[in-house]
Amino acid sequence: MDKKVGIIGYGSYIPRNRIKVEEIAKIWGADAPSYKRGLMLREKSVPAPDQDTITLSVEATKNALKRCNIDPKDIGAIYIGSESHPYAVKPSGTIVAEAIGAVPAIHSADFEFACKAGSEGMFVAHGLVKAGLIKYGLGIGADTSQGAPGDALEYSASAGAASFIFADHELLAEIEFTYSYMTDTPDFWRREHQFYPQHAGRFTGEPAYFKHILGAAEGILKQSGTKPEDFKYVVFHQPNGKFPMRVGKMLGFKKEQIETGWLVPTLGNTYSGSSPLGLTAVLDVAEPGDRILMVSYGSGAGSDAFIFSCTDLLPAAQNKAKLTRDYLDKHQRYIDYGTYSKFRKKIIKNN
Amino acid sequence: MGITARNWREYPQRYRMEAAKCNKCGKIFFPPRLVCNECGNREFEQVKLAGEGKLKTFTVIRVAPSNFIDEQPYAVGIVELTDGVSTLMQITDCDPDELSIGMRVKIEFRKVQTEGDAGILMYGYKAVPLRE
Numbered sequence A: 001m002d003k004k005v006g007i008i009g010y011g012s013y014i015p016r017n018r019i020k021v022e023e024i025a026k027i028w029g030a031d032a033p034s035y036k037r038g039l040m041l042r043e044k045s046v047p048a049p050d051q052d053t054i055t056l057s058v059e060a061t062k063n064a065l066k067r068c069n070i071d072p073k074d075i076g077a078i079y080i081g082s083e084s085h086p087y088a089v090k091p092s093g094t095i096v097a098e099a100i101g102a103v104p105a106i107h108s109a110d111f112e113f114a115c116k117a118g119s120e121g122m123f124v125a126h127g128l129v130k131a132g133l134i135k136y137g138l139g140i141g142a143d144t145s146q147g148a149p150g151d152a153l154e155y156s157a158s159a160g161a162a163s164f165i166f167a168d169h170e171l172l173a174e175i176e177f178t179y180s181y182m183t184d185t186p187d188f189w190r191r192e193h194q195f196y197p198q199h200a201g202r203f204t205g206e207p208a209y210f211k212h213i214l215g216a217a218e219g220i221l222k223q224s225g226t227k228p229e230d231f232k233y234v235v236f237h238q239p240n241g242k243f244p245m246r247v248g249k250m251l252g253f254k255k256e257q258i259e260t261g262w263l264v265p266t267l268g269n270t271y272s273g274s275s276p277l278g279l280t281a282v283l284d285v286a287e288p289g290d291r292i293l294m295v296s297y298g299s300g301a302g303s304d305a306f307i308f309s310c311t312d313l314l315p316a317a318q319n320k321a322k323l324t325r326d327y328l329d330k331h332q333r334y335i336d337y338g339t340y341s342k343f344r345k346k347i348i349k350n351n
Numbered sequence B: 001m002g003i004t005a006r007n008w009r010e011y012p013q014r015y016r017m018e019a020a021k022c023n024k025c026g027k028i029f030f031p032p033r034l035v036c037n038e039c040g041n042r043e044f045e046q047v048k049l050a051g052e053g054k055l056k057t058f059t060v061i062r063v064a065p066s067n068f069i070d071e072q073p074y075a076v077g078i079v080e081l082t083d084g085v086s087t088l089m090q091i092t093d094c095d096p097d098e099l100s101i102g103m104r105v106k107i108e109f110r111k112v113q114t115e116g117d118a119g120i121l122m123y124g125y126k127a128v129p130l131r132e
């Protein structure tokens, strides 16, 4: 099967609200400078009260549609990966597909796999196009994640969405290889009816993030016969600023290859949106012929790796929708912890 | 179940801003109607309204109905879209003090209201000041 499949349209969305690490640290009596150094993270995005995984997914997909000339009715599958689907029972995909005008001839499923649910959606959507079952496939990674108040995750858990439309023609970036790597690792979970996730400190890091990202990255490099220097850009899952830089170095990538898609210092960890959003920021500036490696990570645990090769059609599509760095770096609104608590429904009220 | 059903019936307008354009005189109706009040024609073409416009007028709600109390103060205004259609909507993601008549806005898909803690989530369009 030598059919070329890849991205025909992509888009992102990041809410404009931000909260700084200092503002959170102040409330819990924590030392902000050491958190900022430790996490290599200064601030994070916060969704407005009227935003959730569904609304972020719709806006990111509207941007993806602006970058390609397709009829939404021709999208044959929609997969949204998130760990913050607004409903416990009722797929986010139903609402997003209705909002973009892609119903009713469409297959849908909501995916969950901690932070790699977005790349799972991308993997399956592109696979169905490759198999010839659908004309266009939509894969979305979106989250409005929450860490428990005072927990280390509260400093990083943020909100954003990235949307990708896959096709077998007019590609902006071809998917040359994919590789997945997964084991049962109890590093992070949330039981049914629990509001905030739990994490097992001793499993975070080496046996979780590093093992799986290295496994997937080494696997895809071997499978494709490529070396780090063959890539212009590399995007890793970014739960904090340090991990992607460290894993990149371990694999032999340079800082310059990582930085373009390294959004976490001012975005935070958008969970399922994390590495997919990094990929949109790279696609915004990449040039024809550039090769991109993307490796996601989801606790539980696993990684999906993709090798993209940018085509001649990419430059003309880049400015047809708002750029990811423009969402990130312009018109931010800084909020205090009180406003944040209200927005995120952390305040107990009488009804 | 009344609110859930009505919300569902209005998805084409609430989710996608689908309007009806008279195919005789060209007038656009939002929400769609059966008879054109301009020329009496009964045939329409489905069109999607523009995603941008400007704020024609607005008011700030400082004492909100119970469902919207967490959002107060917030603005509701009439937006004239670039295709000439004017319609009423909430203006979100802004401080009401930064709004002014004539300012450019874009349309975004947002959560509009929630039917209590256990009911449905209702989504639709709102205006957001265009910051570009």
Ligand SMILES: [Zn+2]
Binding pocket: B022, B023, B024, B025, B026, B027, B036, B037, B038, B039, B040, B041
């Ligand atoms: Zn008419």
